Amino acid sequence: MRLYSIIPQLDTITYDLEIADQFSHEAIVHREDLEIHRTDLVSIQIKKLFSAGFFIEEFRAKTTQMLSEEFDASGEHVRFLFYLHGSTSVQNGAGGQNYKHDVGTLLHNYLHNQGASGQMIIEPAEELNYLLLKMSRSFYLSITAGESWIMNDNFHQYILSGLVENRPNESYAIDLHMLKIFEEIFHGTKRFSINTYIYVVLKLKELLFLVHQSRNYANGNQIEAPFRETLLKVKAYLEMNLENPPNAQELAAHFKYNEKNLKRDFKQYFGTSIYAFIVRNRMEVARSLLGNNYNVNELSIRLGYRSVSHCIKVFRKHHGYTPHELLKFEAITNSRK
Template sequence: MYIYSKLIESETVVCDIRLDNAYNQEELVTESQVNETSERADIQSKSRYSSGFLMLETYFSIRKKVTDQFIVEGEHIQLSFFLNGKSRMMEPLQDSSCDLDIGIMRRNYFKDYHRNFDMRGGNEVNYVAIYLSSDFFRKLVEKEHWAAKDSLVQRVLKRDESGSNDEICAISLPVLKILQELFRSTYDGLHQRYFIELKLKELLFLSYVEHTQLDTTYKGLENTLYTTLEKVKAYLTTHFDNPPTIKQLSRMFSLNELKLKQGFKNLYGTTIYAYVIHLRMQQAEKMLLEDYSVNEMSSILGYRSVSHFISTYKKHFGYTPKQALKRISQSLPLFVAFLNGCLDHSL
């Protein structure tokens, strides 16, 4: 499998990596980075790869229009996550194009892949792309019971590339968490590879779950409205730290404000405001366990004051962040004692 990415106008190479397709669990993970500045754009890109897979996380700060030429040679499974910015995907061989929606996950199976991505000036673009060789993919899912029901897995097993359209769904908060773990983990040696394989398997399972949920009822909504609301939800999931107003959302997605609010409540059983609060509080719980201070959490989650964050947290959970930390500190000794007791008993 060969992965190549280049900004055409500046001749800047973002990725140029050739991988062995065979699954080899004993091969270490390699990491590489690209940090380039040109007249047209600043680029920060990070790759993690080994035999059978490559993960690419890229940020573009674009001053003048650029085109990212992307080529992947070889049979592979692709998972892509468009997290921010404006970009138009073009298929040169088929003379077709489409705008990429923020907060959307795409997955597909290709023999070869050639796309150009146009990105306009004054634009901040962030995406993650994961490429798995077919051999690596099969080894990863071969013992998973859910895989027998996954349409993508079945296409790969049958070597069926006829379904050329991407399978698309909204990126969820658990998916975002896995993406962060894939690029931030700091394990040594083979432990890093084992960890990445576990997280890739978890990511594939979540992508299967998200797609099966698309088959559920639209709750009386017409298909176009359902699709738009899914895009709204996806955008909020990736921008809950700085969410747009209802009026801004209405303009962004060309949807009447009343229809937007009523449709969102009808489909997801909650208001847009409550959904953003829910996302922030989920993230706050995770950050508490990672030793962030209350001040840091308040700032990162987009609150203008610490007191507002604390009052929102207490209203949501029934206790303050400080009280939550106290509960955690009190429960840890009990958990350690329980583990020690289990070890003593086993000995």
């Protein structure tokens, strides 16, 4: 699998890699970080993890000028793009299409040379953030072999066929748990110096399972299909903006949804109010960050709380312990094992 990306306006190649296709227990996981700064005009941070069969990238950018990313890939591969923030569009992408990215959307495809290249136009002013996962077809088939849960999945069957058709991307709403897996992968590679490759493979299998569940078994009820699709986008949008969540009025305006109906339909579809959904997900992220050695000040800032004491109060109400008490309790419990 050959992967290439360049930002021509900055004369910067972000990656140029030849990645082995085959799964390998002994493979070494490589990590590369790239930062690009051009005074106050451009700031880009890129984190990359790659090894036999896979490539993972987290891309963040702030720019006051128009930029573009020209990308190319060869060799049969499966591509997942998790679009978190920004205002970008792609020209001559998968299926020969031009399209805009929607915040909170997962795009995936099975590609070869055709459809695997294109140009992403990056609009100025708005912060860009996306996660990219590419797996060779051989690697994908190796890690999903024997998994009964995926055998009836249409996308999986398309990959099994080996008949690449340069189809347009399929899109779905991102689930917060998918993003947690990426965070665990990037943090886990620092924690597990032995068996790092197997750790990442297990996490990628978990990610594929979540994508499969979202694609095939999303909650269904009496809400009509167009509104269900919008509600899933609302949910994903909230999960992408937990540090500065919009209120119901702002959500209704953004998604062109009557505010009263939005509150009613959101609670009916997801079983919770918009406010309770935000608090619950903030606290789930807080618990995850705490387990990844973030201190209370850091997780408070990360989640957009202006007051550390308020963050601790909400954490205690949700989990039954303050962050300090929970870490102390877990330390005692683990010492007894």
